[in-house]
Amino acid sequence: MKKIVFSITGVLMLAAICFAQDKGLLLDDFEGALSGGPDGTVDFGAGNGSSLEVTAAADIVHSGKQSLKANFDAVTGGYMYIAKGFGLDAKNSAWLVKPQDIDWKKYNAISFYMFGADTKTKVAIDIKDNGNEMWRFMVTDDFKGWKKTVIPFKDFFVRGDWQPDNADKNAVLDLPIKSYQLEPLPPAKGTLYFDQVELEQL
Ligand SMILES: [Ca+2]
Numbered sequence: 001m002k003k004i005v006f007s008i009t010g011v012l013m014l015a016a017i018c019f020a021q022d023k024g025l026l027l028d029d030f031e032g033a034l035s036g037g038p039d040g041t042v043d044f045g046a047g048n049g050s051s052l053e054v055t056a057a058a059d060i061v062h063s064g065k066q067s068l069k070a071n072f073d074a075v076t077g078g079y080m081y082i083a084k085g086f087g088l089d090a091k092n093s094a095w096l097v098k099p100q101d102i103d104w105k106k107y108n109a110i111s112f113y114m115f116g117a118d119t120k121t122k123v124a125i126d127i128k129d130n131g132n133e134m135w136r137f138m139v140t141d142d143f144k145g146w147k148k149t150v151i152p153f154k155d156f157f158v159r160g161d162w163q164p165d166n167a168d169k170n171a172v173l174d175l176p177i178k179s180y181q182l183e184p185l186p187p188a189k190g191t192l193y194f195d196q197v198e199l200e201q202l
């Protein structure tokens with residue numbers, strides 16, 4: 001009988017270890033008030049003819065009670081961004097954890113959920129490294145419903161079209177990452193939802 005108890009404990013321990021390894025570190029779940037502007041909880045904006053509206057959605061949700069809903073009209077020559085993290089203009093747009101409190105050795109990928117509508121819209125996800133250098137990965141809205149995208153850090157490429165003035169431009173992804181931004185690219189018009197952004201170990 002003792003042996004059975006021990007083996008059950010062993011299985012449970014193994015399950016616990018596997019669970020711990022699979023668990024990502026939640027950066028954002030888009031719960032609570034989602035607002036823009038200088039005091040906003042999301043740093044978003046658009047220009048040169050493009051327009052963007054960011055709100056909380058309670059009807060289409062992957063995790064928690066809300067997702068981030070983006071209504072956008074991206075025109076050629078225009079730009080837009082939906083950013084979260086540190087060092088941004090919106091004062092309250094920080095992640096749930098601070099970059100300096102994250103053990104970056106434990107993570108080598110970032111993931112997020114997008115609710116697609118199969119519109120073929122291209123969406124860039126950029127991450128800003130510790131030298132303010134912008135790195136990019138592209139996804140396409142070629143599915144319907146929620147889909148998780150997992151992006152190894154090594155699969156991001158340096159943005160060639162634009163970098164901030166203060167970027168180190170050393171072509172090295174310097175950790176910690178400070179922020180990420182999502183950008184439906186022109187020409188495209190529609191609605192996309194995002195939820196549960198995490199760091200992962202692959
Ligand atoms: Ca959520």
Ligand SMILES: [Ca+2]
Pocket residue numbers: 129130131132133168169170171172173174
């Ligand atoms: Ca860099």
